[in-house]
Every structure is written in C-alpha cells, then in structure tokens.
Amino acid sequence: MCGIVGYIGHRQADELIIKGLERLEYRGYDSAGIAIINNGLAIFKKAGKVKALRKMIKTSDTSGTLGIGHTRWATHGEPNDKNAHPHMGNNGRLALVHNGIIENYAVLKSALMAEGHTFSSDTDTEVLVHLIEEIQKEGNLALEEAVRLALNRVEGAYAIAVVDRNNPGILVGARKQSPLLVGIGDNEFFIGSDASPFLDSTKRVVYLEDGQVACISLEKGLQLRNTANEEQPPFIQTLDLQIEALEKEGYEHFMLKEIYEQPKTILDAMRGRISSKESRVTLRGLEEYANRFVRANRIIIVACGTSYHSGLIGEYLIEDLARIPVEVEYASEFRYRNPILSERDIVIAISQSGETADTMAALELAKQKGAMIYGIVNSVGSSIARLTDAGSYIHAGPEIGVASTKAFTGQVTVLTLLALSLARKLSTISNTYFQTLVRELELIPSKVEEILKENDHIKYIAKEVKDHHNALYLGRGYNFPVALEGALKLKEISYVHAEGYPAAEMKHGPIALIDENMPVYVTATNKSAYDKIVSNVQEVVARKGRVIAIVNKGEKLIAKIADHVIEIPSTEEPLTPLLSVIPLQLLSYHIAVELGRNVDQPRNLAKSVTVE
C-alpha cells in the first residue's frame, strides 16, 4: 500500500524521485523518505506528506544520479519519522524501501538480534534490510545476489528497491504480490509502483513478475533473475496513458471532479457495448466464454470495500434478470474458507486498481480449484487484469480520490451489461423488457447530469446535518447496497460513523440508536416494496430521527414527513442504483468539506490496498 520510486541515470535523482512520490501519494501518505548515493549515502525521511519531505531537503545536499524514494501507508509501527522508509542496516551501506508485509519478521528479527543486529524502528521492513546486510556480509556477495537470497527466506508480500553505498552504479528491485515496474528511458531507468512517476520521461515499461529480482546498471541495462537465479528476458511494453488525465481540471478536489465525470464515464463503460437500435448488448470478454457463463452453476463475486458493494448490486442484477444464483463474498473471507468451487462455477473479481491484494489472493485460490475467473477492473494491465481468464474494463480513467465514485458507477454499469447480456442469451426476460432496459440504460448519463444540477440543494442539506457524529443509511432491494455504499463514502472522508442497513432490519436492533441526534438517509426510489419503506420511515420519524430521503420526482408521502428530500428522475428498478448513489456521493463530499476534512486523502486510508 506504499509508493516506491527509484532512479538511475544521468540526471539529478532527487527532484525526479520527489515528483514521482507526489504522483504516488494516492497509495499512502503517512510518511515519506528518500535515499541518494553520492560518494556516500544520504538519507532523509519525515512523517507526513511528501510536501514535508520536500521542505526538509531544501537546504541539504541531495545531488546524485542514483536514488530511491518512498511514500508510506503504515502497517507495522505508527506513522512517525523513525518508521519512515528508507530503512538501513547497521553497517551504513544499504538503504531499502518496501511496500507490503513481511509476515515472518518476528522470527527473523530474533535471529538477527542474536547475531548482534540492533534495530531503530518498529517496522517489518527494517528486518529485511538487516537480513540482506547479514547475508551480503557473510558471503561477501554482490547486492543483487544478497537480495535474492534474503527474499528466499522471507514470507509475505513485497515490492522493494535497494541501493548500496559500495555499489554506486546499481539499483535493485524485486516484487512478490505487490506491484513494481521498471521504466526504460534514454540511458536512464526508473522504478515505480505504477508508471505515473516517470510517464513524462518514458512510456516503455517492464512489469516485474512475482519472484523476479531486477538488477539495473547503466553498463548492462536491466537484468532479471527469478528466485532460482535463472536469467529471464524482460518483456517491454509501451503504455498509452496521458499524464494530464491525472490533474484536477479546475475542481476543488479530485473526488468532486470524479463525481462530475460520471455522465461521461458511465457512457464510456457502455461505449460500443450497447445499442437500443440494434437491440443489442455485447461484452467482448463475455462473448469469448459465453458457453461457460450460460451453463454456470453459480457465480461467485469476490471484492473488497466499494467494489464489494457494486458486487452486491451485481447479485441483484444477475439473479433478477439472468436467473443464475450469485454469491458475493468479501475477498478476504473467501480466501480463508476453503470455498466450495467447481469447474461449472464462475468467479468474478471486481477491483478499481486491479492490485487489491485480498482479491488477488482469492483469485489465485479460485484458479487452483479450476473455476473460470473474470475480472471487472479499471486499471488496464494491472495484476488482476493479467491474472483473469477474461474480463471487462470499466474504462473510468484514473481515479485519484481515495473515496471511489466513478469507478463504482462504472462497475455497476458493466455488471448491468453483463446481466442483460446473459439474460438475452438465456431468454430469461422478454424481448420487450430487454429493449426497455437497454433504452433506459442509454438515458442514464443524461439523468445523472440532471441529478448533478441538485448540487446546491445537496450542499445546503450537508450544512444542516454536518454536526452529527453518526448516521444510518437505509434502502431495500437494489437500494440496499446503495445504502452500504453511501455510508462507506461518509465514513471514509468525513470520519462520521455511518452504517448501512436493509431498511427492514432496522427494527431488529439498530433502531435503538435513533433519537434526534441520528440522521437517517433513506433511499426510497424502488417501486416494489414502496409501502414497506414508507412504514420504515414512519418508524424513524416516530422516534424523532431526522430523515433525509432520496425519492422519485413527485413523490408525496415521504416528502411530507422527511426533514429533507432530494428528488431524482425515475427509471427502471434494476437501474436505480446508478442514479440513487449520486446524491449520496455529493452529500458525503459536502459534509466532509464542511468539516474541513482532506477529501482526496482521508486519514489512515490508501487508494489501492495492496496488502492483505
């Protein structure tokens, strides 16, 4: 969950690394650090964002053309100066940055302490650099050789970059279950957790595979070896990405920009895949494996966080329209449960980044068991995209705000297409209904536009409710997962303890929480069960809870008793999540802004979670 940058070449490394770290802050921003080789080894590190590091080194000598840098998301040891990366061993030669978790660090640490090593941080990472130092010292080995041998003794996940004062012409990197790639420039090389740190210098990259160690020098270029010490040829790809797409385009925050992009991103997710004129829905990844889908016994969706919520909507969509039983599982739970899987089952993984460690581990298990695996991913070329048998990208573009918005609606759009396509193949819905849904789906982007026009009204409501420290979100059917997602959004960026529930469950416990200090956000746009949700709202009002309701235009009953009402256009029931989630995203955004939170980089979080 941390960000790694490395550079070796003919230019000054410091500014290239610092700029790269700033671009990687979406991966974590608890602390930052840099190590530069110049005659000796200069290390600077500091708790807080990269900005603090930049300020710190302003007056120091950081000249040199070889270096590594790190922006951290804490796992072991709290985010302070001493736990910041790079970490060093005891003899002052090595500096190392690390993303991931060394699971057997406690055992290794004891052994190293017995050898006389002393430690100055609480991190698992520091153990690794000491281990490399020890192995290097014992055998008088080359850096890359010592790294390779050390990694053979490590359990866990890692992407690392290492430099050695006594080998001033070599940069070493390695990965296992955490992303790392090498950028190949003009007689210069980069290392990054993704390509953004060096995209303005080169678009030619090599993705490291699990277990590979890269040794980079200006003389010999990039050399790759696996853990068994076999040389492996690098596979160079050319990326098609624009660095400008990473900017805020005038919005105050990335999150707001991304909320407003949704009419376009939902359209992008459908582009070329849907046509009401031809009465057609086509997902290329699905067509390839159509037979397996049609004969599927069960579909299991694995995901985490926001993607888990879109998976729940996928369950409603696929069961409702295509009549195939669907189970949605937290990836982390699925992984450790010896799940029941056969070759007639299909596992769908949903992940914005395509690097979510829990989801990847789940997929590897599913693959072992012979299930077909399908990915719904945003990041092109990401680990999950490469691991799956087939899949559909959501094409939402880079999502920088830590709280996912456009990726969520992109995922739901693709799941809707998937359900519709399967329903068509299985003849589980009538042609008329299919055509109605396709036509309505094409109208969604313009209806989202319409909802975005309510922004001022929603901002006003946010001001009214901002001081409550708790919140409940209620919905039924298709809008139950939307309630979960609305609550997660508020949690993530405003630190308000919000929780989602199926509306009817409230009276089985959570209703005890309701009094005049508890705002209750109700989505009541379902046509089915509408009477029931009106009763649920009555129950809240009877206990003096404050109700903020999302209703269809012209709704009368709830409008009369709720404190605030947000009207949205109506649509077919299976498509309501794509509309009803928008006001909840805006509400969370404005509440967080009102509370003075750091919307795009909320505390404790990281954009993509690459540790289990």
Add this chain to the structure above:
Amino acid sequence: MCGIVGYIGHRQADELIIKGLERLEYRGYDSAGIAIINNGLAIFKKAGKVKALRKMIKTSDTSGTLGIGHTRWATHGEPNDKNAHPHMGNNGRLALVHNGIIENYAVLKSALMAEGHTFSSDTDTEVLVHLIEEIQKEGNLALEEAVRLALNRVEGAYAIAVVDRNNPGILVGARKQSPLLVGIGDNEFFIGSDASPFLDSTKRVVYLEDGQVACISLEKGLQLRNTANEEQPPFIQTLDLQIEALEKEGYEHFMLKEIYEQPKTILDAMRGRISSKESRVTLRGLEEYANRFVRANRIIIVACGTSYHSGLIGEYLIEDLARIPVEVEYASEFRYRNPILSERDIVIAISQSGETADTMAALELAKQKGAMIYGIVNSVGSSIARLTDAGSYIHAGPEIGVASTKAFTGQVTVLTLLALSLARKLSTISNTYFQTLVRELELIPSKVEEILKENDHIKYIAKEVKDHHNALYLGRGYNFPVALEGALKLKEISYVHAEGYPAAEMKHGPIALIDENMPVYVTATNKSAYDKIVSNVQEVVARKGRVIAIVNKGEKLIAKIADHVIEIPSTEEPLTPLLSVIPLQLLSYHIAVELGRNVDQPRNLAKSVTVE
C-alpha cells in the same frame, strides 16, 4: 409487535388485563391502555410502560368483567397518549386494540373522512375502528359481522381485539400474520398475543389461524368464522409451560440471567441429539427429510437480526463441513427479490420467537416456489414452527431480555449439529475429525462456565471503555459473524454506535474512523489466518485505536500490544463462535449497566418483531 390482552368472564377484568400486559411488555412498551365495559365504556391510556397505566387507573372506576388491553410498539405515529390503544370510533360504542400494520390506511382514511369521520390520532389503527363503526352503522350489523366485513377491506397484518358498549356480552378477536390465541378457562375466556397473560388461569388454548374471527360470549362460548363467513371448529391444545420460568431468579436483569443460563441451554440444545460414545449426531427433524438434505443443490438461510448472524455462522459450518453451498439472506430482502428457488433447494428459517413477520413472509414465498422449508425456532408452537415442513427447536426456554443471548448460542448449537449430521451422511469429513468435533462440542458447556468466571475482569474493562460513543468489532472467518453479533448487542442495549466488520475489510474504508476515541474489539481465536489478524491489530494500534482482544489462553503477540485482553479456552475452529461470543455479551451488558440503560427493555425495540 404490540401485546394484546382480552378477558370475558365472571372476575374483575382490570387486574387480569393489567397483569397480562406486564407479562407482554417484552413485545413493546411505548404506551399502554385498557378498555372496560360496565354500563358504558371506560377507556384509560398512557404513554410509557404499563406501570404508568396502573398508577393512572388506581383511583378510577374500572370495575367490569369484560375488557381489552394493549402495550404498544409504535409503527405509525410517535409513542404518546393520543396514539396509545385502545382506539375508538366517533359514536363512542367501539374500542379496539391492534398489533400489526394496516398498509392501505391512507386510502381508507380519506374515504372515511369524506363520510364525515374525524380522527384524533396518527395511527393506522384508528382507521380500522372507524371502518368497523361505519360498516356496523350502515348495515345495523352484529359486532363480529362488522369486524369480518371490515377486515375484508384491509391490507396488511393484524391481531385485534374489539369490544362494543352496546354488546356488553361479547369479545371479538381476529388475526392475520400477527399472533393471537384464546385461553379457555372455567366459564371465562382470555385473548392474548401469547399465553403468558393467562397461564396461571388456564393452559387450554386455541391458536387463531390467519383470517379467522373469534366471537366469544359466556352463553355460546368461542365461535370461529373465516373471512368467507364459514364456521370453523376450534382446535383446543393444552400447553406445557411454567410461569415461574419467566422470572429473573435473582439476577439483576433477565439478560444477565440468560447469559448465565448458556451452559445449560447449550446442553439442552444438544440433549439426546449427540453422543461421542456412540459417535453419533441425530436431529429428528433432519432425519425425516435426510434424502432431501443430502441431495440439496443449495441451502438458503433466511433470518433477521441476531438470528441472521447465527445464520452466517451456519453458512460457514455447513459449507466447511458438509460442502453444500449456502446463501444467507435477510428475510426482508429475500421476500421482495423474486429469489431463485427450485425443489432441490432447502430454505432454513431461524427465529427465536417464531413470529418474526419478515421471516414468515419469506417462508410463505419459499413454500409457494416448492422449496422444502426447515425451521430453527425457540418458541414451541409458534407460527414459524407451524409453517415449516420440519425443524429443530433450540429449547432455550423463554427469552425475556430484548437483546438475544441464549437463543443465539442455541441456534448456533443446532446449526453445528445440523452441519455435523450432514457431514456424516455425505462423508465430507473423516471419522476422526467428526469424532473430535463431537467430543469438543460436548465440552463447550463447561468451557462457557469457565468464560463466565471472567465476569469481574470483563466488568472492569467495561468501566474503562464505557464513555466511547462508537466501537468497531473485527473478526475473520467463523469469528466474522461473531463480530457482527457483538456490535449488535452493544447497539441494542447501550445505544453506542457499534459496527462489525471482517477484519481485513477495515483497511478498505472503516479504518478512517480510527483514532484514540475508537475502541476496537478484536476476536483472534482462529488458528487459520492468525498472522493476518495480528497484522490487522498492528494497523489499528499504529493509528492509536484502543484494542480489546479476545484471544486463546496463553496468546502472546496480541496480548503485548492490546489495551485489554480477555483469554478464553481454545477449541476446534468451527466451534469457536460458541465461546467467543460470551465475553462480547458480557461486555455489552456491563457497558449498558454502567451507562444506566434499561438493559432488558432498551428504547425503541421490541422482543419479537411481528410487523414487516
């Protein structure tokens, strides 16, 4: 969700009804009221508990031998005097008490207002009594006839009792989807939502069926008619229940008594069903339908609240041991989703009361679709027990504390037996492992005893954490549902906003909530994934969260970094929930007591939820 009492006989009705209402307060206690026929019609009603009503009528004339009473759980209209039952029409003849929801009350109310009726409350109930009055007036009809015709025009769920000033010898009752039964004494009759109001007078009862109207007079006794006006013979049963079982037995609260009963109730749930000597697990209800279970395609568990959490544990148990795919659904969601069900699927309903309206509605749907339905229920003879094809009682005895404890462990015990029995039949686990689990299961009651001895230590921790307004509960695998249940317990009785999560999901959002004000309750008794949960605890500690951990005796790693640790005996992993939930129950109990909450009757809640 309300409690209804009625009496007609030769004794004074007031004291019998008030005492009956006190016994029914577990069904709701927002307000109470009574109506007595004596020359005229005397009505008294008051917001608050039955105690307030008792005080109010002390100095009034409530003599008379026919009357009805009500203790309310508000659904329409807040809990105040005017919304309390009984409700009257406009001509002063009728008084009516009601449990349930009249869904089409708005339409009926408009029509009645057009006829000149005026209303004095916000309830749906008042509409019903006006409707009866209007029909009675139009046709100059007998009371029971007017009630029957009115009910034909009503949508929703109800149990009602009605008296008429001009018919001083008649008591009328009716039910649809809410429980109601008639007690038959010695030339006297009772009506009740359950038998507790009259158990000391008679044990002979008639359970009303959906759509039946009971007309009771001392001359003709009990007469039953269905909505089509056909006379139906009453089926009289004799109950085997002791009223003393309803008392607190010296504990300060029912909840604490029920927590301490668990070594016995878990044993009761296993009694006669398990023998390690004979290497045997037998559930009679299952044996009857063994073939259908063994050939089952899928098992779908439907439940609400605490029972939903035991269902989730059931999913882990059955999938893990018997390798049959299981899906757990909120009953309310299942009901409105057109679920995929075939005759090869089995639906298991879990409900303490056996009267949970959402669960009943789900079962009716499942039955229509041809699935076999199986009940795991506490209340013998309850609606769900009568509706299912087969089932297993948990035999926990009456549970009075609104927060379910012994019913939860009883449900989990029965689900464990079910999974073991299926695993045996399907040969999905080895004989050795089967035998190990059976032997370990027999040891659970004594291990629960051992945990209960930690009560003082747990009380001390409760004092330390009581002032935090929020809490997170984390667990993995079998202990993930335990985390959900722990959070629900705290919510219900202390009004602290507690939420459960699978431990690994924390970093996908909820970790943003963590700071020094957020206690985090972690259950880390799993052997599998233990390393991972240690990492999760590290992540919390790194952000200054306060960790209270449930660990196995002798655990070292978490014990070193957590603020508080509760040690429990170890057992086989599938059985851990039966142990790990106990300290969480005690913690919730002591926190609520420290906060001065009404533990047995928390605000806004009712023991069994008989409205959807």
